Amino acid sequence: MSIRPIYLDCHATTPVDERVLAAMLPYFTEHFGNPASISHVYGWEAEAAVKQTREILAAAINATPEEIVFTSGATEANNLAIKGVAEAYFKKGQHIITVATEHSAVLDPCNYLKTLGFEITILPVKKDGLIDLTELEKAFRPETILVSVMAANNEIGVLQPLAEIGEMCRDRQIIFHTDAAQAIGKIPLDVQAMKIDLMSLTAHKIYGPKGIGALYVRRRNPRVQLAPQQHGGGHERGMRSGTLYTPQIVGFGKAVEIALAEQATETQRLTELRQRLWEQLSQLSGVHLNGHPQARLAGNLNISVEGVDGAALLLGLQPVMAVSSGSACSSTTTAPSHVLTALGHSQKLAYASVRFGIGRFNTQEEIDIVAKHAIATIQSLRNSAFVNLGS
Numbered sequence: 001m002s003i004r005p006i007y008l009d010c011h012a013t014t015p016v017d018e019r020v021l022a023a024m025l026p027y028f029t030e031h032f033g034n035p036a037s038i039s040h041v042y043g044w045e046a047e048a049a050v051k052q053t054r055e056i057l058a059a060a061i062n063a064t065p066e067e068i069v070f071t072s073g074a075t076e077a078n079n080l081a082i083k084g085v086a087e088a089y090f091k092k093g094q095h096i097i098t099v100a101t102e103h104s105a106v107l108d109p110c111n112y113l114k115t116l117g118f119e120i121t122i123l124p125v126k127k128d129g130l131i132d133l134t135e136l137e138k139a140f141r142p143e144t145i146l147v148s149v150m151a152a153n154n155e156i157g158v159l160q161p162l163a164e165i166g167e168m169c170r171d172r173q174i175i176f177h178t179d180a181a182q183a184i185g186k187i188p189l190d191v192q193a194m195k196i197d198l199m200s201l202t203a204h205k206i207y208g209p210k211g212i213g214a215l216y217v218r219r220r221n222p223r224v225q226l227a228p229q230q231h232g233g234g235h236e237r238g239m240r241s242g243t244l245y246t247p248q249i250v251g252f253g254k255a256v257e258i259a260l261a262e263q264a265t266e267t268q269r270l271t272e273l274r275q276r277l278w279e280q281l282s283q284l285s286g287v288h289l290n291g292h293p294q295a296r297l298a299g300n301l302n303i304s305v306e307g308v309d310g311a312a313l314l315l316g317l318q319p320v321m322a323v324s325s326g327s328a329c330s331s332t333t334t335a336p337s338h339v340l341t342a343l344g345h346s347q348k349l350a351y352a353s354v355r356f357g358i359g360r361f362n363t364q365e366e367i368d369i370v371a372k373h374a375i376a377t378i379q380s381l382r383n384s385a386f387v388n389l390g391s
């Protein structure tokens, strides 16, 4: 096999941890039952496994197992939360508040609701990527039914002040949804302390399988109503019909269990690796850190580089490292990232950005190789730009 670039794109996805895969395998073959089959042992085994993951997820966010609704991932969970609330509460009001730096799986359902007549307020962010709570305060209206603010940003890693937002929403009896796809297993989450009513989760950003996620739906104080977006056999308390994907659910539970057990040590280790990378890269002039320096995910480093072309930069880095650029994280467009432009960057600087997503299987040696190659690439691009200008 040829040598492949060092994987540093852990916000896009992560490999399945061997321990997760081992837990999943028996549920493809031996324990293949349908968890909804209540009349025999095949169903009971599958149901027991599903129940265990429900308990792990609930414990991870201080919820109850009945409040976990399995979905195909965070995209579906966000759709169910936002469209489900809009449809269930439209008589109460038709105003929703969200943020400019949200994932497209939040912004696009909101834009869709706009076509149906809902009003959407999109809050700006400060230069460090955090929302301004006074802006949120000003955005509330009597007809506001939902606030959706992500826990951790997928591009710049910024952690929004969930507890403060939750408090403000609860005071006004407005439902608070958070997309925690990048946060689960990496930072402490507590739906009681943070007054969160809906929370989207996914497995594949924390070394679990792709295609499985969940929506936490608060059942008490207040009980959140959701209009189902997929109708059928009435699974998941009628909120999301479809036969449960037992092996993926088992993997999700195992992934969360491992992430929580290792959270403290891993946060420390990733913070050190990120610092090590930043210390080397920031020796160059004109290299800017995107996002708040402290209120961010341990494994996230996002930089913008002056004096280089974004496409040339990515091309230069590609042989050595698998990273993402500052163009929209969508396969169909090449617009500059809406997150980086929301920070106030010009289009050109937004393009000349690199997201390093450091994860469980990265080592210090890899970080040093990456830093050295990135510095050499940036220097050589700047030198050739200078030569071009001079000629």
Ligand SMILES: *Cc1c(COP(=O)(O)O)cnc(C)c1O
Pocket: 011, 012, 072, 073, 074, 075, 076, 103, 105, 150, 152, 153, 154, 179, 180, 181, 182, 201, 202, 203, 205, 211, 212, 213
């Ligand atoms: C990855 C991601 C999603 C989409 O999750 P899927 O499970 O891949 O559908 C949504 N929101 C954020 C913040 C993400 O990072």
